Amino acid sequence: MNAIDHNKIDKDLLVLEEKLSENDDINKQPPDDIxxxxxxxxxxxxxxxxxxxxxxxxxxxxxxxxxxxxxxxxxxxxxxxxxxxxxxxxxxxxxxxxxxxxxxxxxxxxxxxxxxxxxxxxxxxxxxxxxxxxxxxxxxxxxxxxxxxxxxxxxxxxxxxxxxxxxxxxxxxxxxxxxxxNSGGSRLNNQEIRNCIYSGNFNNLLKEIADAPISKNIFNYSKPNLVSKKTKKNVKPYRYQYEELYLRIISFSVKLNDYDGKLSKFLNDFMGDNRDASLGETQKWKNNLLKTLEIAQKDNRLSRLSKSVNEAILFGIYMNLDNSELESEEILIAKITSLLEQPEFSLISLKEGLASKDKVIGRLSKAIQIFE
Structure with a gap:
């Protein structure tokens, strides 16, 4: 297997993940009643x-x-x-x-x-x-x-x-x-579109988590304006990538067995079904995600890992929040290291099927097993 240097994200993998966030896998004719x-x-x-x-x-x-x-x-x-x-x-x-x-x-x-x-x-x-x-x-x-x-x-x-x-x-x-x-000169990605058309309690939850200091600290990002007020130069725009990351974790935690390999449609459906989720439900998801991030921050490697790998790490922790062993920094780091060494997370395996049904379910199932 082609192992990943986890101190440096593979550029080809990064491009594939960005394309995945822009892919529209909904291929239907317009509804007759529009x-x-x-x-x-x-x-x-x-x-x-x-x-x-x-x-x-x-x-x-x-x-x-x-x-x-x-x-x-x-x-x-x-x-x-x-x-x-x-x-x-x-x-x-x-x-x-x-x-x-x-x-x-x-x-x-x-x-x-x-x-x-x-x-x-x-x-x-x-x-x-x-x-x-x-x-x-x-x-x-x-x-x-x-x-x-x-x-x-x-x-x-x-x-x-x-x-x-x-x-x-x-x-x-x-x-x-x-x-x-969209003709703004820079095409919207999927999560930017979801943020617009699926506004509601659930979307607000995703933005709150992505805005949380702990999330920004773990993944080393900010949400800059298009132009820096200090330098007057363009800065890299924030593209809702962490809202999508947290959406993926929550949606897979609820409906992993229903995933059919069409990631965009799967996430759209989940946001549509839960756009007006009760405040009690969204608060539960928020608390669990924040607890997941509190545990994950013990390992400082996450900011250097790809979205797919971070998704698996956070998902594995999220699904095992009752495992008190994860509170130990030494044990947590050992489990993350074990995950990184699994064949499901080799560079070849990731590139072969970032969104395919078998690959996604395989990666996330392995993550659940490792963090048990």
């Missing part, structure tokens, strides 16, 4: 839907793809000059009248900011209308009210997907649409 239609909405309409809580604008799920102030300013300038604006895509849950932005989040966010925040300041740049450059909406309304009114009344082409958020087939379709339509 209706797609086109409409024109004024910028004022978009603001009204937002203020009435009918339109969800949650930049959190795309926080690493946020436009710069200059890009926002140029977009507002494009509106005043009536330059062609790409069509946006919004899903509409006809049962609740709630809307979710699928494509066009930055454009809609910019429109809402301009119309709704008097103190929001546009960038001072040479290639935009001088009546906008460096001004706030409040100044524009006073000095050039016709420009503000023009933007309010300007209509934007929108494709609307009329669907039912309570139907699994509809949410699967929206997941695929996110994969295909």
């Amino acid at each position: 209706i797609s239609f086109n409409e024109l909405r004024s910028c004022a309409d978009l603001l009204r839907m937002y203020t009435d809580n009918q339109l969800k604008i949650d930049p959190d799920f795309q926080r690493n793809l946020v436009w710069t102030a200059v890009e926002k300013t140029r977009f507002i300038d494009s509106l005043t000059k009536q330059l062609p604006i790409p069509s946006m895509c919004i899903s509409l849950d006809y049962k609740t009248d709630k809307r979710l932005v699928i494509d066009g989040l930055q454009r809609i966010t910019t429109i809402v900011s301009f119309l709704n925040q008097d103190s929001w300041q546009l960038s001072k740049i040479d290639d935009v209308d001088e009546r906008l450059s460096g001004k706030t909406p409040e100044q524009i309304k006073i000095d050039n009210p016709e420009i503000f009114s023009k933007i309010q009344n300007l209509t934007i082409p929108i494709t609307v997907l009329r669907c039912d958020y309570s139907k699994k087939s509809h949410m699967e379709y929206l997941f695929t649409i996110f994969h295909r339509l």
Whole structure:
């Protein structure tokens, strides 16, 4: 077997794991009862839907793809000059009248900011209308009210997907649409999409664990903005990889025997089924994960291991939390070392089937056995 140097993550394995987090293994035709239609909405309409809580604008799920102030300013300038604006895509849950932005989040966010925040300041740049450059909406309304009114009344082409958020087939379709339509320049990965379309108690739990200091300390990460305020340089964006790690641990702890090799669909289904889980249930999962991390932090190698290996280590501990021996640092490190030496975790074995049914169940079953 080709053993792994656990002091250095294999680059090819890292690429495979990243691709796995971006793979859409849902291959179905659009549900017959989803209706797609086109409409024109004024910028004022978009603001009204937002203020009435009918339109969800949650930049959190795309926080690493946020436009710069200059890009926002140029977009507002494009509106005043009536330059062609790409069509946006919004899903509409006809049962609740709630809307979710699928494509066009930055454009809609910019429109809402301009119309709704008097103190929001546009960038001072040479290639935009001088009546906008460096001004706030409040100044524009006073000095050039016709420009503000023009933007309010300007209509934007929108494709609307009329669907039912309570139907699994509809949410699967929206997941695929996110994969295909997102045009922010950097494609969303699966967990970033789940964070948007499966919002609720369970999603909040995943974010709380990933935000916990113990998680950041173990895996040596932070959640930076797109641009560092100190250096003004781009920094590596956070891509919800640890939310997905914790999702995998919880979902496999509950439904490992139901796993069929389609990881994306398996995780989507679990999030969809548990998006509004009771606070009691989510608190139980949270407590168990935090206890798992408290035990795992005794071994400082985890930040140097691949996601698949860390998944197995944390899963093995999670499923054996009643084993008091794991409280011993010496015993824990010995068990992790034993796991790393198993053939299921050789480089060849991992590369052969990161998400295949037999490989995943084999790795996780071995982890349960080792940490017993």
